[in-house]
Amino acid sequence: MTGAPVLALRGVSKRFGAVQALTDVHLEVHAGEVVALVGDNGAGKSTLVKTIAGVHPIDEGVIEWEGKAVSINRPHDAQQLGVATVYQDLALCDNLDVVANLFLGRELLRGGTLDEVGMEKRAQELLDTLSIRIPSVRIPVAALSGGQRQVVAIARALVGDPKIVILDEPTAALGVEQTAQVLDLVERLRERGLGVILISHNMADVKAVADTVNVLRLGRNNGVFDVKTTSHEEIISAITGATENAVTRRQARIAEAQQ
Amino acid sequence: MSSNPIDTSKGGAQGSAIETPAADTTATDAEAIESHAPVRTVDPRLLVREEGLKGYLGEFKRKMRSGDLGSLPVILGLIIIWGIFQGVTGTFLNPDNLSNITLYIAGPGLMAVGIVFVLLLGEIDLAAGSVAGTAAAISLVLSVQHGVNEWLAAGLAIVTAVVIGAIHGFFFAKIGVPAFVVTLAGLLGWSGLQQWILGTTGTINNPPDGLMVHLDNYFFSDVAAAYGLAVVGVLLYLGGALLDARRRRAAGLLHRPAGEIAARTVVLAVIAFAAAYTLNQDRGLPLALVVFLGIVIVSDWVLRRTSYGRKVFAVGGSVEAARRAGINVVWVRISVFMISAGLAALGGLFIASQSGAADKALGGGNTLMNAIAAAVIGGTSLFGGRGKTWSALLGILVIQSIVQGLNLKGIDTSIQYMITGAVLLAAVVLDSVSRRTQKASGRG
Numbered sequence: 001m002t003g004a005p006v007l008a009l010r011g012v013s014k015r016f017g018a019v020q021a022l023t024d025v026h027l028e029v030h031a032g033e034v035v036a037l038v039g040d041n042g043a044g045k046s047t048l049v050k051t052i053a054g055v056h057p058i059d060e061g062v063i064e065w066e067g068k069a070v071s072i073n074r075p076h077d078a079q080q081l082g083v084a085t086v087y088q089d090l091a092l093c094d095n096l097d098v099v100a101n102l103f104l105g106r107e108l109l110r111g112g113t114l115d116e117v118g119m120e121k122r123a124q125e126l127l128d129t130l131s132i133r134i135p136s137v138r139i140p141v142a143a144l145s146g147g148q149r150q151v152v153a154i155a156r157a158l159v160g161d162p163k164i165v166i167l168d169e170p171t172a173a174l175g176v177e178q179t180a181q182v183l184d185l186v187e188r189l190r191e192r193g194l195g196v197i198l199i200s201h202n203m204a205d206v207k208a209v210a211d212t213v214n215v216l217r218l219g220r221n222n223g224v225f226d227v228k229t230t231s232h233e234e235i236i237s238a239i240t241g242a243t244e245n246a247v248t249r250r251q252a253r254i255a256e257a258q259q
Numbered sequence: 260m261s262s263n264p265i266d267t268s269k270g271g272a273q274g275s276a277i278e279t280p281a282a283d284t285t286a287t288d289a290e291a292i293e294s295h296a297p298v299r300t301v302d303p304r305l306l307v308r309e310e311g312l313k314g315y316l317g318e319f320k321r322k323m324r325s326g327d328l329g330s331l332p333v334i335l336g337l338i339i340i341w342g343i344f345q346g347v348t349g350t351f352l353n354p355d356n357l358s359n360i361t362l363y364i365a366g367p368g369l370m371a372v373g374i375v376f377v378l379l380l381g382e383i384d385l386a387a388g389s390v391a392g393t394a395a396a397i398s399l400v401l402s403v404q405h406g407v408n409e410w411l412a413a414g415l416a417i418v419t420a421v422v423i424g425a426i427h428g429f430f431f432a433k434i435g436v437p438a439f440v441v442t443l444a445g446l447l448g449w450s451g452l453q454q455w456i457l458g459t460t461g462t463i464n465n466p467p468d469g470l471m472v473h474l475d476n477y478f479f480s481d482v483a484a485a486y487g488l489a490v491v492g493v494l495l496y497l498g499g500a501l502l503d504a505r506r507r508r509a510a511g512l513l514h515r516p517a518g519e520i521a522a523r524t525v526v527l528a529v530i531a532f533a534a535a536y537t538l539n540q541d542r543g544l545p546l547a548l549v550v551f552l553g554i555v556i557v558s559d560w561v562l563r564r565t566s567y568g569r570k571v572f573a574v575g576g577s578v579e580a581a582r583r584a585g586i587n588v589v590w591v592r593i594s595v596f597m598i599s600a601g602l603a604a605l606g607g608l609f610i611a612s613q614s615g616a617a618d619k620a621l622g623g624g625n626t627l628m629n630a631i632a633a634a635v636i637g638g639t640s641l642f643g644g645r646g647k648t649w650s651a652l653l654g655i656l657v658i659q660s661i662v663q664g665l666n667l668k669g670i671d672t673s674i675q676y677m678i679t680g681a682v683l684l685a686a687v688v689l690d691s692v693s694r695r696t697q698k699a700s701g702r703g
Contacts, residue, residue, distance in 0.1 A: 076585075087583070089579070091577070091579055091580040091583045091584075092577070092580055093572070093573045093576035093577045093580045093581065093644070094576055094577065094644075095572060095575065095576035095643075095644035095645055096569075096572060096573060096576055100569060100572075100573075101580075104569070104573055104580070104581070104584040104586070105573075105581075105584030105585040105586050106584075106585075107566045107569055109566065112565070113564045113565055114564050114565060114566060114569065117503075117506045117507055117510050117512065118510075120507075120510070120512055121510045121511070121512060124512070
């Protein structure tokens with residue numbers, strides 16, 4: 001995890017009318033790192049990822065991409081840089097098959113017509129490298145289980161060769177086995193050298209796959225923790241605000257200064 | 260879907276069955292397929308077909324069970340209808356009767372192709388009939404009363420209709436008025452325009468020996484025409500299927516076995532040559548049928564093989580997913596209404612050609628309902644995202660066969676309406692039931 005972060009947010013603020021959604025937020029994501037973004041409802045997690053994804057342009061602060069300041073004003077800008085976002089409602093077309101969904105909006109063409117063979121081959125290769133097992137790439141997405149849909153949605157984010165993948169609550173509404181499948185996939189993304197921003201409410205998931213945990217509270221940073229050396233309780237108390245004391249304040253500042 | 264208890268349990272079973280081989284990340288393709296063998300027994304729906312005839316039958320049964328009926332019910336229905344009418348009248352399957360059917364289906368059939376596009380979005384176009392009438396009126400008023408060249412007049416009529424479609428699309432996609440209401444307003448408004456264009460004359464006959472006369476009454480009387488078309492069609496299908504199979508094999512993907520391609524080609528050839536033989540027994544190959552088939556084939560190709568078609572299906576499946584994938588949903592919607600209106604206009608010209616004149620009633624009455632019914636009877640879902648333009652051809656064949664058969668028996672229009680209504684209801688029931696079965700077996 002050495003070297004410059006792929007993506008860094010420095011002092012980012014965002015206002016919606018009278019509501020200060022984000023205040024002076026810092027976030028760093030390195031290649032091959034899984035950063036969990038946690039916080040209570042309304043802590044600003046969704047707003048933060050939306051500023052990265054280009055849905056909401058930031059008001060103040062700097063977004064750095066591979067060390068250079070960039071401006072992300074539209075979803076298109078984020079995609080151009082290499083940010084892929086998998087939203088909570090997966091946004092798959094139930095009536096289309098897996099291949100069609102993976103390439104939706106960026107179909108491979110061959111002489112003006114759809115290159116079904118090429119797309120199916122690439123889809124198969126992509127799913128194989130991620131060790132995603134689905135019965136056939138030619139069945140409608142409606143026929144897949146919740147976990148399989150989630151991995152298809154994540155695989156779809158990878159078709160454009162992104163450097164950062166944002167996963168918004170990927171394991172919410174999934175069963176135990178399906179959650180395990182998705183977490184496996186998150187680890188494989190890390191092995192491929194992608195930076196992953198993982199939003200989750202589930203501490204067990206966060207502890208299982210994340211490298212660092214970024215806690216947001218009321219639109220502000222409330223600590224960055226190394227997962228290996230931090231206990232469940234510490235993270236929870238940071239989320240709920242029970243850490244508002246001098247010791248933790250200092251730790252957070254030192255951690256930030258080190259980065 | 261995940262709230263459905265049956266589904267989650269299945270999903271879990273799949274998940275665990277799949278997870279075991281996943282541990283071995285170095286598994287090659289062949290091994291990967293091997294490792295799916297146990298899953299096959301768990302959930303036969305999801306799997307790739309086995310080789311050979313047995314596999315084919317297996318997949319067929321599976322599709323039946325999961326409610327993926329395709330065109331089968333309508334083809335069976337058509338065979339039954341033809342059988343019954345042949346038994347009752349004795350003259351139904353005569354070449355002149357079948358030939359007449361091909362003339363009658365062209366107009367409403369072309370309208371139905373346009374309706375299929377709109378239905379794929381999960382919307383409805385109630386204005387198709389009025390647009391057809393307006394287009395016929397424009398074309399004939401221009402050519403007869405203003406001396407405009409007939410081709411130019413017909414072209415202008417279709418362009419006008421496309422503009423009308425763009426207006427529908429604008430109010431639906433940009434302003435957000437439900438398509439039902441926009442096109443209902445169109446149904447009234449454009450039929451008013453049609454009457455206004457026709458003015459006091461009311462009826463304008465087709466100019467003698469011109470485009471409008473020939474459109475639905477011209478036959479390629481040379482026997483070579485019908486047979487030639489059949490040969491070209493079969494060869495194109497065979498060539499396309501073989502080429503596709505070769506590319507898929509080269510890419511290491513599952514492909515259709517040669518036996519299946521041969522069987523499909525033989526079936527197509529039998530139908531094509533039987534049709535060509537029948538048409539040649541009468542007046543030859545009708546121009547109207549060539550245009551109709553051409554439009555069906557081209558639109559089917561557009562829907563299945565181009566990225567535009569993929570976008571139409573995507574918007575029909577999930578608007579939000581399409582939007583997030585960067586698809587211009589507004590433009591797709593507007594363009595679909597333009598296509599629908601353009602094809603309605605073309606259908607209107609054929610109807611005018613067939614009836615000999617454009618009048619105030621053209622496109623009114625049950626013309627619109629027949630076109631919508633044809634698309635639905637043929638198997639295009641009313642709920643969007645599922646359908647083929649071939650369903651327009653099959654559906655209109657069913658409707659026109661019923662009308663023609665009852666006419667041969669001299670049965671009153673009142674009975675015709677009731678029977679057509681019952682068939683439409685049956686088709687929609689089938690659509691709803693198959694949709695429910697598909698939901699239950701995980702195919703939305």
